[in-house]
Amino acid sequence: MKTPSSFKLSRRNVLKKLVIGSAVFTVPAIVAQEREVGSHYKKKIDYQGIHQAGVITKEQKNVSFISCNVTAMTLAELKMLFKVLTGRIAYLTQSNNLLVNDNDKMPPFESGMLGGHLDPDSLTVTVSLGANLFDSRFGLQQLKPRHLVEMKSFPNDQLDPNWCGGDIGLQICANSPESVVYALRDILQHTSMYIVPRWKMDGFLPSRDIDNKTTPVNLFGFKDGTGNAPANNTDLMDDLVWVTAKDKEPHWCIGGSYQAVRLIRFNLEFWDRTPLEDQENDFGRHKITGAPIGMKHEHDSPEYETDPHGDRILFNSHMRRAEPRNPERYTAKLRRRSYSYSLGINNFGMLDMGLIFICYQKNLQKGFIDTQKRLNGEPLERYIKPFGGSYYFVLPGVKANDDYLGQALFNDV
Numbered sequence: 001m002k003t004p005s006s007f008k009l010s011r012r013n014v015l016k017k018l019v020i021g022s023a024v025f026t027v028p029a030i031v032a033q034e035r036e037v038g039s040h041y042k043k044k045i046d047y048q049g050i051h052q053a054g055v056i057t058k059e060q061k062n063v064s065f066i067s068c069n070v071t072a073m074t075l076a077e078l079k080m081l082f083k084v085l086t087g088r089i090a091y092l093t094q095s096n097n098l099l100v101n102d103n104d105k106m107p108p109f110e111s112g113m114l115g116g117h118l119d120p121d122s123l124t125v126t127v128s129l130g131a132n133l134f135d136s137r138f139g140l141q142q143l144k145p146r147h148l149v150e151m152k153s154f155p156n157d158q159l160d161p162n163w164c165g166g167d168i169g170l171q172i173c174a175n176s177p178e179s180v181v182y183a184l185r186d187i188l189q190h191t192s193m194y195i196v197p198r199w200k201m202d203g204f205l206p207s208r209d210i211d212n213k214t215t216p217v218n219l220f221g222f223k224d225g226t227g228n229a230p231a232n233n234t235d236l237m238d239d240l241v242w243v244t245a246k247d248k249e250p251h252w253c254i255g256g257s258y259q260a261v262r263l264i265r266f267n268l269e270f271w272d273r274t275p276l277e278d279q280e281n282d283f284g285r286h287k288i289t290g291a292p293i294g295m296k297h298e299h300d301s302p303e304y305e306t307d308p309h310g311d312r313i314l315f316n317s318h319m320r321r322a323e324p325r326n327p328e329r330y331t332a333k334l335r336r337r338s339y340s341y342s343l344g345i346n347n348f349g350m351l352d353m354g355l356i357f358i359c360y361q362k363n364l365q366k367g368f369i370d371t372q373k374r375l376n377g378e379p380l381e382r383y384i385k386p387f388g389g390s391y392y393f394v395l396p397g398v399k400a401n402d403d404y405l406g407q408a409l410f411n412d413v
């Protein structure tokens with residue numbers, strides 16, 4: 001049987017055969033013309049490294065997060081899934097002239113939605129595993145990351161099972177939506193014998209902010225990401241985000257990270273009728289500048305030591321609850337990488353919009369779960385309703401051409 005990876009090889013063979021048989025077909029008829037594209041489309045993010053791209057990578061403009069159930073029946077098939085995924089990611093993150101098949105009795109090789117040329121467009125595909133994958137199906141029970149659990153409901157949640165769970169998560173990010181959709185369709189086409197989509201949410205960030213390298217503004221109109229720990233501080237990232245040899249995790253987890261994904265609906269009609277003062281108090285920051293209340297600049301310290309009774313920045317504000325900046329007692333050990341979503345109109349004629357909250361941490365409990373517990377009951381809850389998502393473990397990176405996603409896991413089985 002032809003596997004998707006052999007499909008990739010066979011495409012090369014097709015090209016070779018066509019070149020050899022150029023008396024019959026000329027290559028220019030087969031390989032579509034390269035077109036001129038804006039230079040930002042050419043930007044490539046390396047998919048190889050100790051860690052996967054897309055975790056501490058600067059946000060691209062668009063995301064599609066898709067959660068899938070695995071339909072592979074054996075460990076060998078599961079392994080093949082990850083080899084195929086790795087092959088597709090390697091292919092999709094390069095510039096490539098796309099093949100056009102001359103045989104109109106065969107389906108086209110690819111969707112055709114990019115015309116004749118594929119550009120990397122800062123594409124990253126981040127692959128993660130849900131807790132379910134470590135059930136008895138593949139004998140992976142003993143290798144489950146220590147903190148990986150099914151997502152339980154928090155008090156303000158209204159979880160819809162149709163928007164929760166999944167064996168595998170794919171976070172596909174790129175600068176243009178067409179690059180995200182192209183990659184998604186390509187991956188699903190090549191892996192359809194091993195996975196079936198369960199839920200998917202598309203998201204975006206303001207182009208203006210990504211182009212200007214300013215903190216992206218969310219749908220509430222607040223800068224979102226200011227308090228994030230800087231990604232260029234490698235020690236800090238090892239401390240907050242990446243599993244290292246020092247952590248008591250199965251050996252294969254080193255270089256990976258826990259991913260918490262939450263789908264959070266906003267009540268924007270209500271929010272837009274809320275006085276500015278209340279909006280700012282709910283977050284603890286000024287709306288336009290992003291500065292902590294009472295301060296001038298976005299990155300000014302909130303100076304909680306000068307506000308011990310919470311008169312300036314309320315104890316109930318989102319930022320003070322999330323990160324009380326009290327290292328002796330608790331601190332938010334996570335890195336956020338969220339996107340806005342827009343889905344249409346609900347049954348009551350209200351906008352269905354909100355946030356795909358995504359955060360990464362080396363310890364799910366100390367990161368997302370403890371932070372969310374501190375946020376439980378915050379005034380912002382009047383405007384938000386989490387309805388889906390899941391927890392995953394992001395596989396360590398692909399370190400060389402002969403490596404594939406999950407290889408360390410399969411070596412340990």
Ligand code: HEM
Pocket residue numbers: 218220222223224225226227228262264283285318319320322323332355357368371372375384
């Ligand atoms: C309704 C969804 C949410 C919205 C609209 C939102 C928005 C914001 C905004 C505007 C800030 C202040 C600016 C910044 O530091 O980025 C912030 C900070 C923060 N948020 Fe959220 N957030 C949401 C959910 C969450 C969740 C679910 C968590 C984790 C459980 C979280 C954790 C944090 C942390 C750790 C900070 C940094 C606080 C600081 O450093 O002072 N947020 N959020």
